[in-house]
Amino acid sequence: MEGLILKNKSNLYQIESKTDHKLYEAMARGKLKQGDISPVVGDVAEFTVTDAESKSAVIEQILPRKMYSKRPKMANLTQLIFVVSSKDPKPDLLLLDKQLAFAEFLSVKAAIILNKTDLDKKQQFRMIKEVYQKIGYPVIETEAKTRKNIDQVRQLLNHEITAFSGNSGVGKSTLMNAIFNQEVAEEGEISSKNKRGKNTTTETCLYSIGIESYLADTPRFFYF
Ligand SMILES: Nc1nc2c(ncn2[C@@H]2O[C@H](COP(=O)(O)OP(=O)(O)OP(=O)(O)O)[C@@H](O)[C@H]2O)c(=O)[nH]1
Ligand SMILES: [Mg+2]
Secondary structure (H helix, E strand, C coil): EEEEEEEECEEEEEEECCCCEEEEEEEEEEHHHHHHCCEEECEEEEEEEECCCCCCEEEEEEEECCEEECCCCEEEEEEEEEEECCCCCCHHHHHHHHHHHHHHHHHHEEEEEEEEECCCCCCCHHHHHHHHEEECCCEEEEEEHHHHHHHHHHHHHCEEEEEEECCHHHHHHHHHHHHCCCCCCCCEEECCCCCCCCCCCCCCCEEEECCCCEEECCCCCCCC
């Protein structure tokens, strides 16, 4: 059978069957590792069901990757959405530029979310939006906490495998929960000491959002 890897914890993978969308807990065959290709989230794999009742399976082979990112480890993304917050943490435009360059290098689509508009007292977002729209990137201003402009984000996700990328605390998991209209991802607090996030999300995970559309919550930003 063929399936998409949604989650990974050490040698255990959650894989979604392409045909009936059932979920299986799978291990990777030893020989896969010898070839130095550990399966990662986003991989399409051939697998064999070892126990239908407990939904256990074994991954036999990884199909050729259309895209691969080393940090964080993910395969076959078609789009990266870079999330920037106006405050706590403040916008890091150099990091944003590096990430946009990385998206171009990977040949995936790129878009920008400016989150925490409610905290944008200095109205920095207006300038940031103008600059990045001018060079051709879609830019959406959001307030994830109150779900403002979330519909615009949803439209970008159709028929794409998307990952959010951005500093800890910018609101990636809060955006995920707003998009899915329920708590799928764990949201963290901002440390009162350094006003940064505390790396609440520790594992990469793909969530299905409609036909052939998936969204990943990732712990870090995408980088060379
Ligand atoms: N004021 C305000 N706070 C927000 C908004 N969106 C998210 N937050 C808060 O910002 C904090 C961090 O949000 P998370 O969603 O955990 O951030 P993250 O990007 O997933 O962080 P990591 O998982 O650590 O990478 C939480 O306390 C959220 O409630 C917003 O639009 N406005
Ligand atoms: Mg998170």
